[in-house]
Amino acid sequence: MTELQSFGLRLAEPDAAGAGVASRRGGAGPSDHKAVTVDGHTIMVPVHTASAWHSPFVAGAPDAQGRSMLTRGHVPIAQVAFPRAPRFYARSTADGVPYSHIATLHGADVLATTVLQTCIRYESRAKTCRFCAIGQSLAAGRTIARKTPAQLAEVARAAVELDGVRHMVMTTGTPPTPDRGAQILVESAAAVRAAVDLPIQAQCEPPDTDRWFARLKEAGVDALGMHLEIVTPALRAQLMPGKAAVPVARYLAAFEAAVGVFGRGQVSTYLLAGLGDTREDMLAMCETLVALGVYPFVVPFVPISGTPLEDHPAPTPEFMRGLLEPLGAMLAAARLRSADIKAGCGKCGACSSLNVFEE
Ligand code: SF4
16 A cells, blocks of 8 residues: 555556546645555545656556456556545535535545635745645636535535545635634534534644634534644745744644643644655654654655646655654554544545554
8 A cells, every 4th residue: 555655546547537536636635646445445546646657556447336456567466446426426505516616525434625725825936835736626616715614514414414424624724814724613613513423623734822722622623633744844944935934843832732632642743754854854753743642644745736846756665664664663652543533634544554554
């Protein structure tokens, strides 16, 4: 799985691109990926990136059940399946917005939404995170800029009833307010929880005050993600100049406060491997995070088409294994398990093979 996520997947037949859940181009989260089930695990695999075009892994034409033979260098190695498109995608709101423009299925059973599809970081060419594609799906008309609490509640209820989704990820672009998105996450979570019993992970930058963590929890948020992405300050300033204005020290203070509210293991952070942080820098940060009770969700960087880093190489499988093996042992020793996370990316695990190394 580590190799498949590093190299990506070529779809040999045009049919394979249309099999299962539509692949995602642009947007926040696992962009340019497709959900693929391998050995019972559903993972997000790059399919539209430049490196995927040269991947040694090829998925043949799927059969009527969406099953396809995975080959490596023409040698069949496994049968894979493309999870079917969820039923809720066929619906639209009363005012004509397709549900799939409000939230999408991630992995096997996660409903994911970007509540605010605009971001103060993205709007400035000088400040944008170089790896981010949050504006691409909006520009292409595949989503709407602001999902209202009522729309999110309507789609969440349908996704639970029709497709059995088990948890929800609510991320947001960063608005120009000091709360950095916490307020709209509070309103959105409260509306969803009033409509349906669905565990929620909220994701935002550390807000101006730690008081937001209790407000998020009261609104029904079960787990919180605040994403460092990169650990070395100089590299943060280079690749995410806007977001780096919030220093690592503020993240660490916010993590400590958030763990006090949500509990050990219910606060997590994305770390992107392959952007220039060394293995040692990343593992040192992971030790600090684990000591705080924060789950470091290390994922391989995926160069998304149309971003300034589209030609930056993805990390090699060897680099990923060199990180995930010791991190898996660190998590096991600290008894921080992805399975114990109530909701969110760490629990889903589709964007990284980290949970395999935890075992
Ligand atoms: S790990 Fe997070 S971003 Fe990736 S598919 Fe799962 S919910 Fe989506």
